[in-house]
Amino acid sequence: MKRTILAAAALAAVSLVVTGPASAQDKRLLIGSTSASSSQYGYFVALGQLINDKVPGVTASVAETGATLDNLRRMERGQVDLGLVTTNVVQHAWEGTNEFDGRAMKAPLLFVYSPAPQNVVVRKDANVERLSDLAGKRFNPGIRGSATEATAQAVFQTLGIAPDFVPGSTTDVVDQVKDNRLVGYVKSGAGEKLDASSLDINTFTPITVVSLSDDEAATLKEKMKDISVVEIEKAGEGIPPYTTWSFALAVSANAEMDEETAYQITKAAVEDETVQANALASQKGVDLAKLTMQYATVPLHPGAARYYEEKGIDIPEALRPTQE
Numbered sequence: 001m002k003r004t005i006l007a008a009a010a011l012a013a014v015s016l017v018v019t020g021p022a023s024a025q026d027k028r029l030l031i032g033s034t035s036a037s038s039s040q041y042g043y044f045v046a047l048g049q050l051i052n053d054k055v056p057g058v059t060a061s062v063a064e065t066g067a068t069l070d071n072l073r074r075m076e077r078g079q080v081d082l083g084l085v086t087t088n089v090v091q092h093a094w095e096g097t098n099e100f101d102g103r104a105m106k107a108p109l110l111f112v113y114s115p116a117p118q119n120v121v122v123r124k125d126a127n128v129e130r131l132s133d134l135a136g137k138r139f140n141p142g143i144r145g146s147a148t149e150a151t152a153q154a155v156f157q158t159l160g161i162a163p164d165f166v167p168g169s170t171t172d173v174v175d176q177v178k179d180n181r182l183v184g185y186v187k188s189g190a191g192e193k194l195d196a197s198s199l200d201i202n203t204f205t206p207i208t209v210v211s212l213s214d215d216e217a218a219t220l221k222e223k224m225k226d227i228s229v230v231e232i233e234k235a236g237e238g239i240p241p242y243t244t245w246s247f248a249l250a251v252s253a254n255a256e257m258d259e260e261t262a263y264q265i266t267k268a269a270v271e272d273e274t275v276q277a278n279a280l281a282s283q284k285g286v287d288l289a290k291l292t293m294q295y296a297t298v299p300l301h302p303g304a305a306r307y308y309e310e311k312g313i314d315i316p317e318a319l320r321p322t323q324e
Contacts (some may be wrong), residue, residue, distance in 0.1 A: 032071035032083030046279030066145030122184030190284025211242035262303025
């Protein structure tokens with residue numbers, strides 16, 4: 001695959017550790033991740049290291065990006081080879097709906113690695129007790145270009161609630177919440193726990209997580225079939241149980257990735273028991289193959305499917321690779 005000038009520059013700029021000097025024969029892969037301030041970025045650094053250690057003839061680097069939407073667009077342009085996607089937005093891309101209306105693209109999945117509850121985190125002193133209290137208030141729906149942002153905006157529109165949405169990166173938003181320039185933001189959880197950026201805010205000013213009401217939950221179940229409504233019992237110390245919406249986090253590949261590379265990357269990730277869990281505590285003991293069969297929304301890459309079939313895993317018909 002030919003690299004664009006932008007991708008080459010990203011490769012040169014990223015400082016992901018590599019296990020040794022790359023040989024002239026090494027295949028170089030660029031992984032699209034998310035904001036470096038997100039706990040998910042650390043996961044993709046670990047995934048890159050795992051690929052470097054376990055996949056012969058491949059050298060991986062990680063690029064900080066705007067998360068799912070940005071990663072999919074970069075895959076489409078051939079600027080990244082694989083990266084973070086969410087199961088709802090990658091389905092939109094595959095079907096050519098929502099953000100991808102009229103311009104469908106294929107980004108086959110390798111594996112799903114974590115459910116992603118979407119937490120409406122607000123300053124406790126903002127006196128926001130329900131989502132409707134956010135109407136007209138300065139509020140960030142997620143980092144610019146991310147699935148969190150797109151999904152949160154769709155959720156609020158579906159519920160008929162109109163905050164004053166303020167875009168920004170995670171770092172900027174965290175600072176603005178601390179400074180009381182924003183009442184809060186929407187942030188993916190680390191499994192069922194709050195993200196590191198939310199915990200960072202909480203060390204500065206107390207936070208709370210706003211719950212969906214029963215009526216709001218029912219509305220989302222009826223009108224937004226690409227997300228789930230979930231109950232979170234223990235997101236963090238001092239945070240009472242709440243109801244919110246969720247999708248899942250996954251790793252998708254550029255459709256041009258060869259079958260053997262996709263097979264080896266999937267094998268390395270699914271069979272790893274330490275590297276990913278050390279980077280993201282919620283990964284400890286997680287069965288990636290099981291999560292993938294439960295949460296995947298688009299067909300698997302042929303290389304990934306070959307790995308799962310060799311392990312005796314029954315792949316649902318909807319997830320079987322498409323025949324071009």
